[in-house]
Amino acid sequence: AQSVTQLDSQVPVFEEAPVELRCNYSSSVSVYLFWYVQYPNQGLQLLLKYLSGSTLVKGINGFEAEFNKSQTSFHLRKPSVHISDTAEYFCAVSINTGKLIFGQGTTLQVKP
């Protein structure tokens, strides 16, 4: 079975500062990894995904994530955040069955 742990429930950060949202996963088989974003009062949308190949994945809105197999991590980063990045971020894994296993979510609060 697969599981996902997001290490921070809330991350406050000032505008234009860098941010990292941490995600660790557990699986006995190879997995695909995802980050989804949920803006207030909306559904989730895909931010980026890792399927194979380069371990550094770039997504929408300037976000990127790095897959680290030895540390079973897939941390999300952005070098300079904006107020509009305030949202909840979910890390998820799948063994390509369409059954996504989500982490608990991290609330990113960007302050002016």
Added chain:
Amino acid sequence: IAGITQAPTSQILAAGRRMTLRCTQDMRHNAMYWYRQDLGLGLRLIHYSNTAGTTGKGEVPDGYSVSRANTDDFPLTLASAVPSQTSVYFCASSEWDRDPNEQFFGPGTRLTVL
């Protein structure tokens, strides 16, 4: 505008009542999903359907049923609601053959069971 619609937006329901949450997509995706979102637990898969006419159980299927009579609609039914089913419910869809994991989500239904 292409996407997923869910109804109702929110609902307060007495325990023991039957309730159907509606989900419709116009993207012609063959796969559809129902999740519940609870604080501190993220999203958990309730049921899914790879194609019209077939359904499968997710992580937390107990107390819920689904049907998939056609491509566009995927209703979720609570036969006899209980307070632990208070949650935000999201419907999603994907193109199973191309990328089942890139799922498109609806705006959600907030359900309160008293």
